[in-house]
Amino acid sequence: MNSYNELPKTYSPGDFEDKIYANWCEKGYFTPTIDHNKPSFTIVIPPPNITGQLHMGHALDNTLQDILIRYKRMAGFCTLWLPGTDHASIATEAKIVEAMRKEGITKEDLGRDGFLERAWAWKEQYGGRIISQLKKMGSSCDWSRERFTLDEGCSEAVKTVFVKLYDKGLIYRGNRIINWCPKCLTSISDAEVEYEDQAGHFWHIRYPFKDGSGYLEVATTRPETLLGDTAVAVNPNDERYKDMVGKMLILPLVGREIPVIADDYVEADFGTGCVKITPAHDPNDFEVGARHNLPVINVMTDDAKITEDYPAYAGMDRFVARKQIVKDLEEGGFLIKVDNYAHNVGTCYRCGSTIEPRVSLQWFVKMEPLAKPAIDAVRNKDIRFVPERFEKNYFHWMENIRDWCISRQLWWGHRIPAFYCDDCGETVVTKDASAVCPKCGKAMRQDPDTLDTWFSSALWPFSTLGWPEETEDLKYFYPTNTLVTGYDIITFWVSRMIFSALAYTDNVPFDTVLIHGLVRDAQGRKMSKSLGNGIDPLEIIDKYGADALRFALATGNSPGNDMRFSDEKIEAARNFANKLWNASRFVRMNLTIDQVALPAESELATEDKWILTELHKTVESVRANLDKYELGIALSSLYDFIWDIFCDWYIELAKTRLSDKESAGNIVCQNVIAYVLIETLKLLHPFMPFITEEIYQSLPHDDESIMIAEYPDAAKVPCFAEESEDMARVIDAIRAIRTRRAEMNVAPSRKAKVYIATKYDACFLAAAGFFARLASASEVIVADAFDAALVSGDNAVQIITDSAAIFLPMADIIDFEKEKARLAAEQKKLEDEIARIEKKLSNQGFVQKAPAAVVEGEKAKMEKYRENLAGVTAALAKLG
RNA sequence: GGAGGCAUAGCUCAGCUGGUUAGAGUGCUUGCUUGACAUGCAAGAGGUCACUGGUUCGAUUCCAGUUGUCUCCACCA
Numbered sequence: 001m002n003s004y005n006e007l008p009k010t011y012s013p014g015d016f017e018d019k020i021y022a023n024w025c026e027k028g029y030f031t032p033t034i035d036h037n038k039p040s041f042t043i044v045i046p047p048p049n050i051t052g053q054l055h056m057g058h059a060l061d062n063t064l065q066d067i068l069i070r071y072k073r074m075a076g077f078c079t080l081w082l083p084g085t086d087h088a089s090i091a092t093e094a095k096i097v098e099a100m101r102k103e104g105i106t107k108e109d110l111g112r113d114g115f116l117e118r119a120w121a122w123k124e125q126y127g128g129r130i131i132s133q134l135k136k137m138g139s140s141c142d143w144s145r146e147r148f149t150l151d152e153g154c155s156e157a158v159k160t161v162f163v164k165l166y167d168k169g170l171i172y173r174g175n176r177i178i179n180w181c182p183k184c185l186t187s188i189s190d191a192e193v194e195y196e197d198q199a200g201h202f203w204h205i206r207y208p209f210k211d212g213s214g215y216l217e218v219a220t221t222r223p224e225t226l227l228g229d230t231a232v233a234v235n236p237n238d239e240r241y242k243d244m245v246g247k248m249l250i251l252p253l254v255g256r257e258i259p260v261i262a263d264d265y266v267e268a269d270f271g272t273g274c275v276k277i278t279p280a281h282d283p284n285d286f287e288v289g290a291r292h293n294l295p296v297i298n299v300m301t302d303d304a305k306i307t308e309d310y311p312a313y314a315g316m317d318r319f320v321a322r323k324q325i326v327k328d329l330e331e332g333g334f335l336i337k338v339d340n341y342a343h344n345v346g347t348c349y350r351c352g353s354t355i356e357p358r359v360s361l362q363w364f365v366k367m368e369p370l371a372k373p374a375i376d377a378v379r380n381k382d383i384r385f386v387p388e389r390f391e392k393n394y395f396h397w398m399e400n401i402r403d404w405c406i407s408r409q410l411w412w413g414h415r416i417p418a419f420y421c422d423d424c425g426e427t428v429v430t431k432d433a434s435a436v437c438p439k440c441g442k443a444m445r446q447d448p449d450t451l452d453t454w455f456s457s458a459l460w461p462f463s464t465l466g467w468p469e470e471t472e473d474l475k476y477f478y479p480t481n482t483l484v485t486g487y488d489i490i491t492f493w494v495s496r497m498i499f500s501a502l503a504y505t506d507n508v509p510f511d512t513v514l515i516h517g518l519v520r521d522a523q524g525r526k527m528s529k530s531l532g533n534g535i536d537p538l539e540i541i542d543k544y545g546a547d548a549l550r551f552a553l554a555t556g557n558s559p560g561n562d563m564r565f566s567d568e569k570i571e572a573a574r575n576f577a578n579k580l581w582n583a584s585r586f587v588r589m590n591l592t593i594d595q596v597a598l599p600a601e602s603e604l605a606t607e608d609k610w611i612l613t614e615l616h617k618t619v620e621s622v623r624a625n626l627d628k629y630e631l632g633i634a635l636s637s638l639y640d641f642i643w644d645i646f647c648d649w650y651i652e653l654a655k656t657r658l659s660d661k662e663s664a665g666n667i668v669c670q671n672v673i674a675y676v677l678i679e680t681l682k683l684l685h686p687f688m689p690f691i692t693e694e695i696y697q698s699l700p701h702d703d704e705s706i707m708i709a710e711y712p713d714a715a716k717v718p719c720f721a722e723e724s725e726d727m728a729r730v731i732d733a734i735r736a737i738r739t740r741r742a743e744m745n746v747a748p749s750r751k752a753k754v755y756i757a758t759k760y761d762a763c764f765l766a767a768a769g770f771f772a773r774l775a776s777a778s779e780v781i782v783a784d785a786f787d788a789a790l791v792s793g794d795n796a797v798q799i800i801t802d803s804a805a806i807f808l809p810m811a812d813i814i815d816f817e818k819e820k821a822r823l824a825a826e827q828k829k830l831e832d833e834i835a836r837i838e839k840k841l842s843n844q845g846f847v848q849k850a851p852a853a854v855v856e857g858e859k860a861k862m863e864k865y866r867e868n869l870a871g872v873t874a875a876l877a878k879l880g
Numbered sequence: 881g882g883a884g885g886c887a888u889a890g891c892u893c894a895g896c897u898g899g900u901u902a903g904a905g906u907g908c909u910u911g912c913u914u915g916a917c918a919u920g921c922a923a924g925a926g927g928u929c930a931c932u933g934g935u936u937c938g939a940u941u942c943c944a945g946u947u948g949u950c951u952c953c954a955c956c957a
Contacts, residue, residue, distance in 0.1 A: 011919085195955075202957090220957065233957090267956065275957045284957075344955060389884070396883070396953065487952080517885095522892090524950090556893055556905085561885080562950085564892065568906055575919045586916035630896065636904075651916075659915085735923095742923040748912065773914085774922095833901060840899090845937030854899055854938095861901095 005698040007588050011581035013545025017690045021135060029707055030142045032078045034476050041077035042480040043069055044461050044510075045141065046493070047149060049088035050123055051095050054133035056519035056527060056565060057486060059537040060557070062139050063550045064516060064631060065484045069140055070686035071626050074711035080477050081140060082464050084147035085127055089413035089453045090184060090350050096122055096412070112411055112448075119412045123148075133538060138546050138689045140707070145473075147464040149456040150414065157463035158414045158456050159431040161504055166418075166429040170366045171406075173418070173427070177279075177286040178405050180358035181348040182304035182318075186409040187362055188348060189452060190402060191491050193355050195344040202341035203326060204272065206334045207232055210248040210257055216241070217336055219271040221343055222281075223329065224322040226251065227310050228299040229258055231277040233288055236262035238273050252334040253325065254310070263288050280359050296359055304356050318356070363407040363416060363449070367499075371398045374499035377508055383498060385513045386629045387560040390487060397491045398499075406452045413450030420445050458496035461509035468504075483510040486518065487560060514629050517562035519553070524564055535565055547688035548573040554687055555639065557632040576639060577691050580684075583647045584695040587677050590658040593667065596674040596700045601718070605665060606766060607653040608672045609720035610727035614645050615676050616719040619712045622683050635687050642680060649731060650676070656769055674699060679712045726763035729803040730770060736799045737775040737806060743822070744797070744813060751778035755796070758804035759784055798823075798875035802864055805871045816879060823876045830869040837862040 008015070024030065032040075043065050048058055065081060073079040096119055097107060107115050127148070134141065147154060165171040178187045203223050208215040216232055229251055234241040245262045265288050266275050279289030280298040289296060299307055306313040306321045312328075313321045329335040346355035375398050377383050378391055385391045407416060419428045419435035421444050428435045428444060435444040456463070461483075465474040479501070485494060494513055501509035521527055527534040540549045551573035557563055604612075618641040625634035650673070657669035678699060685692040685706050696706035703709040737754065746752075754777040756764050761784045771777035795811035797819065837858050840846050847855055 009916095011917090195953095218957085222957090265956090270956055272957095277957090282957080284955090343957095346955090392883070393952070400954085491953090518951095524892095558894080558896090566892075566906095568892075571919075572905055575917095578919045579917065582917035582920085584916080589916075625896085628896075633894075633896075636894070640904080647916085648921085652914095655915090738922060739924085742911065745911070748914070748922080829901075836901090840938080843937055846899090847937080849937050850899070857899080865901095 004588075004700060007581070007585045007695065007698045009585070011578045011691070013547060013577070013690060014542070016694045017136075017138070017541075017546055020690050020693050021138060024140070024705065024707065025143065027705065029705060030081070030140045031144050032080050032142065034472060035078050036476070038076065038078040040080065040477050040481075041069070041072040042080045042082065042477040043482055043484065044464060044480055045081065045083045046483075046485050046489070047084045047086040047147075047457065047460060048130045048134075049091055050085045050127040050130065050148075051088055051092050052130050054130060054137075054537050056535055056537055056553075058130075058134070059137060059549060060516060060519050060553045060563075061484055061486065062134055062137050063553045064514065064557075065482075066137070066139050066550075066689070067554060067631055067686040068482055068484070068514075068626075070689060070707060071711060073140070073707070074682065074685065074709060076710070078476075080142055080145070080473075082145050082147070082477075083131070083134070083139070083141035083143060084460075084464060085130060085149070086453060086457055087123075087148065087150040087413060089408060089410050089450060090186065090188070092119065092122070093410050093412040094184060094350060107411065115411050136538060136541055136546060138550065140689070145464070149453070149460070153466065154456055154459070154463045155414055156431075157459045157467055158451065159417045160468045161455075161459060161500070162417050162451070163429055163431055164504065165365065170369060171363060171429075172366065173361065173363050175359055175361050176364065176403075176405070177283050177357050177359050178362055179346065179355045180302070180360070181351065181353055182302065182356050183351045183353040184348060184410075185302055187358075187360065187405055187407060188350075188355070189405050189454075192349045193346040194349050195346055197342055198345045200341050200343050200345075202271070202339040203329075204336040204338070205252060205276075205329060206336055207249045207252060207274075207276075209244075210250050213247075216244065216249060216260065216274045217272045218274045218276045219339075220276055221341060222322070223325050224306070224313075224318050225278040225281045225299065226276060226325065227254060227306065227313070228278045228280045228297040229254075229256075229276045230279060230289060230294040230297060231258050231261045231292065233261050233263045233266050233275045233277050234273060235266040235268040236264065238266075238268040240268075240273060252332060253312075253328055261288075261292050261294075263291065281357055283357050286357075286359065298359060300356060300358070302358075362405050363418070363447075363451075365404040365406055367401040367403050370499040370503055371401045373502045374398055374495065377498060377502060382508050383511060383513065385515060387515065390490060390513070390515050390560060393487070393490055394495055398495060404452075406455050407447075407449040408452055409448075410450050413453065414456055416447040416449050416451060418447040420447065454492055454496055457493055458500040459504070461497055461501060462505050478505070479507050480510045482512045482514055484514045484516065487515050488518070490515070512629075515560045516557065517560055520562055520564050522564055522566035522568075524562075540570060544570050544574045545577065545690070547691045548577050551576060551635070551688055554631050555635050559629055576643065577688065579643055579647060580688075580691060581695070583642070583651060584677060584681075584698070586651060587673050588695075588698055591670055591674060591699070592661070593670050593674070594700055596671055596678065598675050598718070599668045599671050601720075603668045604672065604720075605657075605668070606723045606727050606763065607650065607770075608668070609718075609723035611646065611650040611672065611676055612717060613719050613721065613724040614641060615679060616714055616717040619679070619683065619714040619717055623711075623714065626686075631687075638680070638684055638687070642684070646676065646680065652774060653770060656773065679717065682706060682709050682712050685709075726760065729758075729760055729763060729801075730767040732801050733764070733799075733804050733806060734770060734775045736801050737771070737777075737808065740797055740799050740808065741776065744810070744815070746776075746810065746813065748776050751776050752808050752810055753777070753779045753781065755807040755809075756780065756782045756804050757784075757807075758782065760803050764804065798871070798878070800826075800868050800871035800875065802868065805875075820876065820879050823872055823879070827869065827872045827876060830865050830872060834862060834865050834869065837865070 069079055069081045179193050181188055200221050202219050204217055204219045206215045207218050218232055232249055244260050247260050248257045251258050277285045277288050279286045279294055279296040301307055304318045306316050308314045348355055421437035423442055424439050426437050426439050437444050461480050462478055465478050467474055497509045521533045548570055552570045618637055621637040622634045654669050654673050657663055657665040681692040681696050693706050754771050758764055761782045764782045768780040771780045796807040796809045799806040
């Protein structure tokens, strides 16, 4: 026995995952040491909200990032994964306000400072929760560099950007129509509005002409906004209404005189062709109103009640007012008809309330000049999306971009660094905490609003590295490399990081955007609170371990595609971990050596050369797929190698040498099996960090931890093409014998002689022991050619493989009819295949145009099938 | 209204630049206490790769259309 740790009999991840993680942290492996001789590889985490709890989306996102980071770290890069959290202004403020409401306190009771004190206390209490949950996943983030979007450095970056943009004229303040959430009592950006189909009505209303010459019929889905109408518009080319443009109407219920105007915005064939224009409460109407210099009449308070200007409805909620107005219209004879009508209603992405378009004084970022370089960067491939198709999304959004409303009527966030003079109306934008009016010398009042959360998130890739300071980190780690995120956040975040980075750092923020899909439930539904179908990653970790969770999320995952999560998947993952555990336990218990070194080629057995060659191929495949961001394919090639090749074959082939400690090959085999296992553990480590570390520590090893070991390199794993072929022939033959025996229901305990006729006699002779162990052979007789006399009696089962004809003398149990039927079926199949290839080869087009290698391949295949067919035919003839 | 994804074994999905006897996991059937693992081993059944055209010597793979399905964007009062 060697001197390393034992592995417990059962795989019990809960016993070691936390311990291992603590050790990694303690050793400081996650914290890079800047080394200018090494290339850097940097990922900034998409900062989770401090209000958040770990869900499957985070789990997937972090698994993918950790795989890339651990791979690059082992592959020799100086690697930084920079973690942190987002203050999530609207979500957090809503949560705190809700908690206060339960205590009977309002924001106003506490005042701004009191509220912020409470918010920070809340952050201290809950903000760390999501971080500790990420640690359970095994995330190898550099926690010493952890950041928060509201910390000092990020705030400095935010102020710097704001002032810069303002000075360049790219930030302005103006009265515009914005999306207003009457519940959250704040503006929100266009991207934060979610549209949903709702059943509604189309009310047709009579607007009488002032001169008594009849009326116009106007249709609306929102009759309550009628109070703020300042015109009715028709299409200028609409013959029906041509003569009415310029005439005055009397607004029903209100009595105000409003004009009929002509504007291209109106489509003649939709509805009645007449549109009521309410500039204060509809974005399109706002624009029409601006073109025609119409007054903007606001009829609602900020919590969506009718204002005092309309006494009949004052104080009524908008939906109550709607009913009342419809009733009054009906009673006044203004209502013509009501149609049912399904339409899209904008809702607040946070609270779900119906959005109220509203005119108010807000800060905006002028987007067009910023968008252009951001579009170019992706077009030039300075930034690449994986998969590429998401570039379309990005371009579409960027090319149709509208100015970004960045002010929020919230307290939890970055306060807008603008100051106003109440006396002269002067505005000063400065990073300073206070300002004095340059005109009248009076103290100025700071804007009470805060910035959109995404304003600070947009700076995340560089604000976290110290920008605007020229820090060492910024110089070394920036631009970052890969950004990993879901497709649902491309517009909110990815695109804003890109234009921000280009505008302020003159550089791209990252070179690659790896997009992943959503994790859905077993039925394919989105996981959501309202459905209650969410799966808690922490519960999964408790039950199956973090490695199994990571495996389940990474395997079969292809970029940009959604995936389902199910019990079956996680169980399969756990079973794989268990398999690896037990295989390792087997290797471990057979080791007497204290150091592993690959033996010289001359000492290696054929099966050793075979497994090394298979390992070589696996290393190539894993690395190539990791480099292509095909993490799912990389992992499944590892899975196949470990389970189907290493466990099912190599371990079985190695058992003889391993169990006989005195045998000549024992030490050689120990070294080979340990070498292959250790290299495999390294390959697997980025995907399943805990179990690989635990096993690594129990085997002879060179590095203190597997996570700082060198990632396997195919160039360093020997490869023996010919011997590998030999082994494949033997395996093929063993499989064929097993298949025949299983078909005949021969118990494994019943041994039988095996006669093998082959031109590869040397390799089959050497493999005699394997036939005994794995194919129930009592004796193996190999000859270089078929000789009927070799076989005892005529009644042998005959098996034809690509490299051998095999005879199993089992006359007593052969069902001749079945045997004939089987051989006939095989004969037919081979004949069909041969016919197919013959047809192909007789096609001049194929022979002339197909690549020579393909044609040669087909010829070789046909040769092989012909040989097999001859064997099968002979066997059949023998049976009569 | 615009854009995109998906459609392959009963189920969940791979199959990445066209040439494979089309794969995996799971489920199903059969046989195994083979001294690492029953969370296992061995074997088997199961697919006109949605449909219709086109390009090509050759299409599950590329192109177009059709159908079904999901998503994103825009929002017409």
